[in-house]
Amino acid sequence: MHGELFYLMGASGSGKESLISYLRLSLGESQLSFPKRMITREAKDQENHQFVSVEQFEVMKTAGELALSWNSHGYWYGFAKEIHQLLADGKHVMINGSREYLSEVAKIFPNIWPILLDVHPDILRQRLEQRGKDDELAIEDRIHTSKMPVNHPRLKLIDNNHSIGQASQELVRYINQVLEIPAE
Ligand SMILES: Nc1ncnc2c1ncn2[C@@H]1O[C@H](COP(=O)(O)OP(=O)(O)O)[C@@H](O)[C@H]1O
Numbered sequence: 001m002h003g004e005l006f007y008l009m010g011a012s013g014s015g016k017e018s019l020i021s022y023l024r025l026s027l028g029e030s031q032l033s034f035p036k037r038m039i040t041r042e043a044k045d046q047e048n049h050q051f052v053s054v055e056q057f058e059v060m061k062t063a064g065e066l067a068l069s070w071n072s073h074g075y076w077y078g079f080a081k082e083i084h085q086l087l088a089d090g091k092h093v094m095i096n097g098s099r100e101y102l103s104e105v106a107k108i109f110p111n112i113w114p115i116l117l118d119v120h121p122d123i124l125r126q127r128l129e130q131r132g133k134d135d136e137l138a139i140e141d142r143i144h145t146s147k148m149p150v151n152h153p154r155l156k157l158i159d160n161n162h163s164i165g166q167a168s169q170e171l172v173r174y175i176n177q178v179l180e181i182p183a184e
């Protein structure tokens with residue numbers, strides 16, 4: 001049996017990394033795999049990606065070592081092709097991706113389950129200011145694109161305007177529904 005691929009999207013600051021950390025801690029890696037994202041940007045504090053230089057990234061991309069790669073906010077982002085193997089081995093996978101790139105990802109993984117985090121722009125602004133990773137201009141840029149339209153027949157919206165616990169419960173319910181795991 002082939003594994004399922006969950007593709008978590010949302011504006012920067014909408015809570016993708018927080019939810020993925022929460023899921024990893026609460027579900028463990030036996031139910032879902034969480035491959036590491038590569039970014040050509042140094043990881044700060046709690047960020048959980050692998051830093052690679054632009055040169056390394058280009059070498060991997062050219063050598064066909066990446067399942068996905070995209071460019072955003074002036075950086076390269078990607079996932080290694082291990083995703084294909086995990087899915088072929090029947091493992092379910094959760095990754096953090098770009099809304100803009102969804103249609104390309106859906107061509108590579110036609111059976112994808114796209115999930116979009118919904119956060120009101122005012123709440124998003126507060127959270128971006130709190131996390132202190134972006135300057136004022138970058139925050140404005142992220143607010144500006146926070147309502148980017150996302151279209152996919154299977155798109156699932158998850159509300160992250162309240163506590164992270166509420167959003168993760170909703171997300172776990174949805175994942176279990178897709179995987180047909182009965183609720184406890
Ligand atoms: N439901 C929530 N309630 C309060 N703070 C949150 C919530 N979700 C995320 N945050 C905070 O908002 C900031 C951005 O979240 P993060 O997970 O880094 O977003 P993303 O990965 O989408 O850029 C972080 O400081 C995080 O702790």
Ligand SMILES: O=P(O)(O)OC[C@H]1O[C@H](OP(=O)(O)OP(=O)(O)O)[C@H](O)[C@@H]1O
Nearest residue numbers: 010011012013072077096097098099100
């Ligand atoms: O097409 P968009 O949906 O606007 O996405 C743009 C980028 O932002 C997201 O990452 P993240 O939120 O981690 O960005 P950051 O690197 O700025 O934190 C996403 O994974 C993309 O790489």
